Amino acid sequence: MSAPVFVWLILIPLLAAPLVYLGGRLADRTSHWPVAQALALAALLVTWLPFARTVGEIGASGRMGITLGSVSLCFDGISLLLSAVALGLGSMVVLFSGPYLSGQIGQEKYYAMLTAMIGVMVGLGCACDLFNLWIWFEAMAITSYLLVAFYRDLPESLEAGVKYLVQSATGSVLVVLGISLVLAQTGTLNLAEIRAAIRALNQPSPLLLAAGGLFIIGFGVKAALVPLHTWLPDAHSQAPSGISAMLSGVVIEAGLIAMLRALSALADVTLMWGPLLMGFGAVNMLVGNLMAFRQTQIKRLLAYSSLTHVGYMLVGLGVAVYAGQLDGAQGGFFHLFNHGMMKGLAFLAAGALLYALHLAAGEHTPLTISDLAGASRKYPLIALTFALAVFALGGIPPLSGFMSKWQIIVSGFETRNLVVVGLVVFAALNSVFSLAYYAPLVNVLYRWQPSPVVSRGRTAPLSLQLPLIGLAILILVAGLWPALANPLTSPAGTALLAAFGR
């Protein structure tokens, strides 16, 4: 049996992970050659080849599948989007992490876990039954626990790791409970079969409603819905910056996609899922903005702002689920893609500054706003890319964040429903409000007087700055020509609408 090409997207990183670890361990500890990083990068670059073939082959039907016994994997538009973001951001992060982690013990574990996490996330996108979904989801969580608590000697890092582990595991348990409810009611875990079984039922089942609620909360812990988000600022700020970028840029989005997949099975149970998603979106936007407004540490500020952006995605996707608007689904997924790039760039740029100003000198103090003063004179490229990322996050045209937010707002107006229109206007207002904490960061960066920290700062190596340039260019291009992202966002949007039967 010939396997469809997308299976390689999962297999290559997963198989490479133990090799990366072994290679890293076996290489001479004191050698300057970063073996683990090189192996990880090679594995990811190789994975781009089947990705390109998958893009070519998916065109006609929009779906691909493989079944091994009772396990089936389906590859549709949503899977394509998630794999693209995971691979893209992952490659940049692996490149970035080389100099960032130089001299750190345990690098081979880092690269192995990172590679495995990327493979697992692609797998999550391909799940078409709840069993599979949970396994990939849990595997992603496990790889990320180790990555968050990477700095094992720092109390704050351990604290963040413990809280993240406990809360995430709680969420996973809730998901299992939800799965059992679905199993009790329908006797199957395959998404398509569940939908068929629900249609065969004549009256709405409270078990399935409860299951939906459990899915929202369970996956919502990982997707950073308010009030389940409390692990996020700690984990994102204490993890190594490359992992912060991955967490904010892909992992929480993967949680969101898992939630959507699970809910799509229950689409016929009630019409409440769309409004619920929109409601959570509204709360996320507001809470994210208000909390970020008060932060003085850069990475914590960026973490809270991820809450806001998940809010935008929820609004777009909620409108799509509620009213069947393709613009909403496309906009929500476009924002998912953009957020990965923008937040990834923001965290990587902040990480580059953190490295140059603190880590290179061996200090693990957090990067604060006042540390940034005058950094643009010494680190012009990093400052420029950080400013670009931050303004893109704030929705300033012609950067990509504006385009995806526009699409979401248009979708809200298209419903012609006063409440939904009010919600997207609220989203626009939140976007304006977010500038109140994004803009001052850039102002501080471009001061003439450097802070003492900046005066003492070391140089940032070139390989640290290369991924920044790549991501910045992507943000500019997607902003100037949003239609370029259509091959990714349009299939994802139609797949979502199809999954919810609209």
Place this chain on the structure above:
Amino acid sequence: MAAWLVLLTIGIPWLGGLCVWWLGDQRAGLQHRVASAFAVLGAGVSLGLLRFTSPDVILRIPLGSAFGDFTFVADGLGVYLAIIATVVGGLAVIFSNDYMQGENQLGRYYALTLLFIGAMAGLVLSDSLLLTFLFWEITAFCSYALISFHNDDPKAVAGGIKALIITQIGGIGLLFGAIISYVYLGNYQIHLFLQGVDALPPVVLAWAAFGFLIAAAAKSAQVPFHTWLPDAMEAPTPISALIHAATMVNAGVYLLARFFPAFEAVPGWRLAVMLVGLVSALLAAVMAIFAGDLKRVLAYSTISQLGYMVYALGTGAVFASQFHLLSHSLFKALLFLCAGAVIHAVGTRDMFEMGALRKQMPFVYAVFVIGALALAGLPLSNGFFSKELILEYGLAHGPFWAYAGMLAGVGITGLYSLRMLWLVFYAPAHSAKQVHDAPAAMRLSLSLLALGTLTTWLLLGPFSAVLAESLPYHALHAESTLAGLGQVLSAWPTWLALAVVLVGMATWFLRDRLAGLAEPLQSVLAFIQDGFGFEWVNRQGVRLTNGVASGLQATQTGLLGWNVAYIVGGLILLLSLILWGS
């Protein structure tokens, strides 16, 4: 051909910005010259557009899905505003050669200024509401970045962010209208909106109309969104001249003028527009009487003069409003650049520390007088003719109480114009410092602007002709210059207004006697100087946000037990909601 000119009008300044940034701050001298060259080139190209004005779409770039087509139209309204943007922009850049001599981070300065000039030209030449919104946002961004140019000054940064937030909030009004157009008419095109406006349900049209009014009021610093403009004076003065007097603040008036045919029938809209203009004109004029910072007086004066234009639109005088916009751009830019020359020489913005500069800065004094004449509305400046047109039309077509208010405003304008002139140039000297007159590049810009201020009223005929031909939905009539001017000079309201101006100016000379009256009114004075309560509203808003955010911060306790409790609480709430709702 016209399509190329449009692209070059936007593209040349943008390319210039990129070049200046690329040159690097080490080659400051070259940066000055390259920026000036690109700005002047852009101005030349935009002047070329005058030959091609027409209401037709001249360029179309399709984008697909929710983004529609990007289209450009080079009609009279767009072209003349693009010319103002590039010409005044060019003069401001030339002025900056001297004003910004020796400053740091010039690459950032010139790049942002040139980016702004291109974006402003694009804003008025665009026919797609999405594209207009895009350029609107870019100009707001440049404005913020240039206000906070001196990042080490907290007041500048605060002023920039305040401007950004307020204009962006207003921008949501524009977003409203743009998306309504897309959802109900299927496209973003302005000319199709004006054509097919009857297809919109009245309620929806009203939302769009008032949304645009909010956007215009925020951008043009009208009450109640005017509080950002005085604080924006922290920007380097050439930027105040360009962005906050002559171009960006015009965008709101431009928007209202362009959409006037679509919204004039919406009940209550014209009255609302008139009121916004009237209140802004009077409020700001009164605040200008009491301000001590030279640039703040000019900022209030800008708010007030824009109020005149908005009032004119409310009464239906589209041509008069645009004619005054043309005059105001020139004389206000002139006044700001003069202020810049004075501030650069004296080193302070406080008028009470200036004085007796008439002998030391004769050139600046001369052109300042010309600008002040135009501001007060005295002949033979362009301000005289355009303001009188507004007042006459307002008397003939608007309610009398509004006209009376605007007439009173004319007097107050005369008063604060004279006060400003007096304090800077005539009052007894406060320091024995020797100051120099304006250097060459400054003089060049100032002379050209003064020349414009004295002569653009002669363009009344051709200007009205261009507008009438290229704006098919606005029902404008072309008038020859002589006829128009004759009409102004022969109407009795003109002489009444002149008398009011002279009375206002005379009040200045009676100030010592009036000072006695001011004693018991100290608290009222404080209220006025604090912006008639609007600044208080702004401060309360910030306080409220900070308070709520702090309260929310307390929920992030850092304790694991609480975090899990939130999860459990969320679960219980959600399940109750789901089970209750089904």
Place this chain on the structure above:
Amino acid sequence: MNVSGLNFILVGVLGLLGVGLYGLMVTRNLIKVVVALQILVKAALLGLILAGNLSGAVNLSQSLAITVIVADTIVAVIGLSLAVQIRRHLGTLDVKALSHLRG
């Protein structure tokens, strides 16, 4: 399975759920936190088996249950190793000591 047996297991699930969640919210010792988490997992497993029984998909529920056991064992191991590190660096297993990151 008779009805009262089903009810008994249902009560068991809910009881374990309650104990586990209560433990997570209230406990101050990190090891007890990991134990409470394990109790939660057992509740979920019990629920899974119950569901499989109710709907007849016994094999499916059993295989999922075994997978959950494996996954959560790994999670418990990681959690305990973090606890060891915390004890080493902070000298205590008190959850209250792990509240420096706030606000």
